[in-house]
Amino acid sequence: MNSNVLAVKELHKEYREIVAVDGVSFDVGRREIVGLLGPNGAGKTTTINMILGVLKPTSGTVMIEGLDIAAHRRRALERTNFAAVYAPLPGNLTVYENLRIFGLIYGVKKINERIEVLLRQFDLMKFRDTKCGVLSSGEQTRASLAKAMLNNPNLLLLDEPTASLDPATASEIRGKIREFAAQTAGGILWTSHNMYEVEEVCDRVLFLSRGKILLEGNPKTLPGEHGKKTLEELFIAVAREPLKLESD
Amino acid sequence: MKFSRIFAIVLRQFYLMRGSMSRILPMFVWVAIDMVLWGFITRYLNSIVGGGFNFVPVMLGAVLLWDFFARVMQGVTMAFFEDVWSRNFLNIFAAPLSIGEYVSGLVLSSVATSSVGLIVMLVLAGAVFGLSFLSYGIALVPFLAVLFLFGIALGIFASAVVLRLGPAAEWFIWPIPPFLSPFVGVFYPLSTLPRWMRYIAHLLPPSYVFEGMRAIVQGKPFSAALLFWSGTLAAVYILLACRFFIRIYHHAVNTGLIARYSAESVS
Secondary structure: OOOEEEEEEEEEEEEOOEEEEEEEEEEEEOOOEEEEEOOOOOOHHHHHHHHOOOOOOOEEEEEEOOEEOOOOHHHHHHOEEEEEOOOOOOOOOEHHHHHHHHHHHOOOOOHHHHHHHHHHHOOOHHHOOOEHHHOOHHHHHHHHHHHHOOOOOOEEEEEOOOOOOOHHHHHHHHHHHHHHHHHOOOEEEEEOOOHHHHHHHOOEEEEEEOOEEEEEEOOOOHHHHOOOOOHHHHHHHHHHOHHHHHHO | OOHHHHHHHHHHHHHHHHOOHHHHHHHHHHHHHHHHHHHHHHHHHHHHHOOOOOHHHHHHHHHHHHHHHHHHHHHHHHHHHHHHHOOOHHHHHOOOOOHHHHHHHHHHHHHHHHHHHHHHHHHHHHHHHOOOHHHHHHHHHHHHHHHHHHHHHHHHHHHHHHHHHOHHHHHHHOOHHHHHHHHHOOOOOHHHOOHHHHHHHOOOHHHHHHHHHHHHHOOOOOOHHHHHHHHHHHHHHHHHHHHHHHHHHHHHHHHOHHHHOOOOOOO
């Protein structure tokens, strides 16, 4: 078994003259939650899309459990799943129907049992036969997370999973994700703009700006290492003065 | 290819249909209206022309076969549009589903929906207007097969066009069957067409079906080799449509089209 669930090497993406991601390399270990942070347009979602195989890198490699996504897309994606605020489950199907369909696509064994476990785990029992489109933001996020955990993924990608949630619901969701990381051999790559959340949840953070990783480290100690009091202050510095930090 | 993944796409279509009258009704309402309308037109033509010529198998049969072809094509595109309308591309294409499995799921969904339309048309045309498909003999099977294959090919091609040009391109797709109908001679022999239209007609598999249907009804000889050729042509179009879809998919993965696919044109 590989020690890393995800290994990204020299990932680069160019759209004509625009460089969206510029030679990014990092990895995610087992039971590790890695935060991918950065201002809007830094290249976080582009990186996640390349890991998911829906965007082809200009150069570089993405290995999931030792499988190159470019050569073994299907096998790599069987071990992966994701939830993103911009990719909700189809609103015209019920929670159960969506979970069943994606369960079949991800090749989940004992699918009905797995769906029942996830419905209970994400407190979705009463919405089992409710169409996803009429659920509240928090309920839709829980349904998306249930889908993301259907196949017990070794690599879970979460793109702003708690965006637009109230603090109580966000805290509850964070708890479920941490529980998942603790109970499985999987790793999580998490993007968020909520620095409090990142500090609470992530074991390690990567600061991305203008397509490059500028900083990497423990979210609790990293601000101090760069003369900042909080992670939020460090984030603002990265967003405003990336070149200064790069030269540091 | 894993059957469970193909089944997931078909199951999704079943789930959508069972809870939605607006999806169920179009499967048979339009074809039923066409059968009733053309049934009465053929009755009227029979009454004014006389001379023993029966318009029912020529015209009503032609409408039925043409509607079947259009339903097959729309069966594929409608199943694809469900992912467009629900903005589901990222969930679908970031999953371990191959393009072959996805397209097979769309095709099987079309088999189910177009079969419903075909059964409704056969029952209405037979019970109300006395159209007997026995008059076409065993040739009915290859006729339906050729139209089915070509409908699938066009459905896959049309889906690729929408994937490339965005949801607004949906409006290029609906007029495809009516645009093709003058070329394939649904109601008249190909000899009626000017030469340049006949060249195009010979590239379209349904042309051979309608020529064959008219020949059989009029008791004239019909070339089985031509029917075989039309089936081969339709199969080639399926392969070309699949290649086109895969090419568009790879373009979408290169440019980030799938990740950015939204309600407006992404071209």
